Amino acid sequence: MISVRFLTQSSLAFVVMAMLSACVPDQSLIDAGLAKAPEPKPVTGAYISTMDSGFALPALPEEEIPTQFRRQEVYFPTAEVPGTIIINPAEKTLHYVTGPNAAIRYGIAVGRAGFEWSGVAQVTEKKPWPTWTPPPEMIERDPKLAKWEKGQPGGLTNPLGARAIYLTTNGVDYGYRIHGTPEWKSIGRNASSGCIRMINQDVIDLYNRVQGGEKVVVLNADGSYPTRLVLPPPAPKPKKAAPAPVVVPAAMPSFNPLLQGVPPTLQTPAALAPAVQTPAAPATATSTNG
Numbered sequence: 577m578i579s580v581r582f583l584t585q586s587s588l589a590f591v592v593m594a595m596l597s598a599c600v601p602d603q604s605l606i607d608a609g610l611a612k613a614p615e616p617k618p619v620t621g622a623y624i625s626t627m628d629s630g631f632a633l634p635a636l637p638e639e640e641i642p643t644q645f646r647r648q649e650v651y652f653p654t655a656e657v658p659g660t661i662i663i664n665p666a667e668k669t670l671h672y673v674t675g676p677n678a679a680i681r682y683g684i685a686v687g688r689a690g691f692e693w694s695g696v697a698q699v700t701e702k703k704p705w706p707t708w709t710p711p712p713e714m715i716e717r718d719p720k721l722a723k724w725e726k727g728q729p730g731g732l733t734n735p736l737g738a739r740a741i742y743l744t745t746n747g748v749d750y751g752y753r754i755h756g757t758p759e760w761k762s763i764g765r766n767a768s769s770g771c772i773r774m775i776n777q778d779v780i781d782l783y784n785r786v787q788g789g790e791k792v793v794v795l796n797a798d799g800s801y802p803t804r805l806v807l808p809p810p811a812p813k814p815k816k817a818a819p820a821p822v823v824v825p826a827a828m829p830s831f832n833p834l835l836q837g838v839p840p841t842l843q844t845p846a847a848l849a850p851a852v853q854t855p856a857a858p859a860t861a862t863s864t865n866g
Contacts, residue, residue: 603653603677616648616681623777629705631732633776636760644669645683645764647778652679661699661754661782661792663772665692666799668764670754670772672785682782685757685773687808688766695805697743697752697792702783705730706740711751714769733758738776739783743792745805754792755779770808 605611623646625635638646645668652671656662660673665686671679687693709727710718728734737756742749754772756779762768763775774782796802 614651616650619647619649619680622647622781623775626777628738628780631705631738633732633738636775636777641683641760641775642764647683647781648681649674650679650681651677652681653677654679656791656793659786659790661786661790663792663794664799665694665795666797670774670782672782680781680785682774682778683763685762685765685767687768687770691768691770691808692766692797693750693752693770693805693807694794694796694802695745695807696802697745697794699741699786699788699790699792700744700749701742702786702788703740703742704783705734705738706736706755708734708736737774737779739779741779741783741786750807754782 602611606613623636623638623641626633650671652673654660654662654671654673654677656673658673658675662671662673662679663669663684663686664671668684668686670682670684672682673679707727707729708724710721710724715721715725730736735755735757736753737758739756741754743752743754744750752771754774756776757763757773758776759767759773760775762773767773794802796806
């Protein structure tokens with residue numbers, strides 16, 4: 577016989593599950609297995625063609641964008657306040673917190689090996705269709721970029737894409753940005769020099785949400801919260817070319833006046849010729865007469 581207690585517990589669990597199906601469940605209930613986290617909701621029409629400040633952004637083939645990197649409304653447990661941006665380099669995702677346990681998730685590209693960083697930053701500026709100026713060290717790595725040393729105007733081929741959101745930490749600009757990219761197929765990869773790349777349509781959406789002053793958290797490689805700013809090591813300075821060796825000519829050969837075809841006896845230098853024996857002078861006769 578089934579006990580009344582068992583029926584009561586089963587009925588209670590069923591009622592709880594039914595009630596939770598109509599609202600966003602509490603994290604503790606999800607952790608306890610009494611509720612299921614809501615499924616992500618893709619944003620429809622996120623990647624259609626559009627005109628923006630005179631530039632025609634082309635539509636993207638959404639089916640070619642991996643599902644986890646498409647713009648979506650997601651359940652996102654966090655204690656951060658709405659407006660906070662949380663970047664997970666390992667998962668290649670950026671979450672913009674919209675409310676309790678809720679966020680907009682975007683796919684991103686992050687720094688390639690040697691350019692990774694983590695820490696807490698702040699949004700201090702944002703620009704539409706920004707000018708891109710490669711830093712000297714980048715030009716040194718790729719001399720073809722020297723043509724843009726004074727800046728590449730904003731446009732469809734500009735590496736910063738349709739928008740740039742500028743980040744600082746404790747008032748210091750380390751050169752990191754959240755920006756668009758014409759290379760949308762790089763999303764989901766370690767492809768940048770430390771900046772956070774987004775699909776142009778996505779960065780426009782994020783740009784319209786941020787107002788300035790928002791907190792930006794870049795998680796550590798293992799997904800944990802950073803406790804300090806960790807920057808990549810500085811690039812090694814190129815070694816100076818060694819000076820060309822000074823060629824010292826060999827000692828001049830000793831002078832040898834010997835001539836081809838001349839008998840050696842006639843070529844002996846005077847200094848080396850045998851000394852001429854001078855005959856001794858005859859003795860003077862002495863008179864013995866007195």
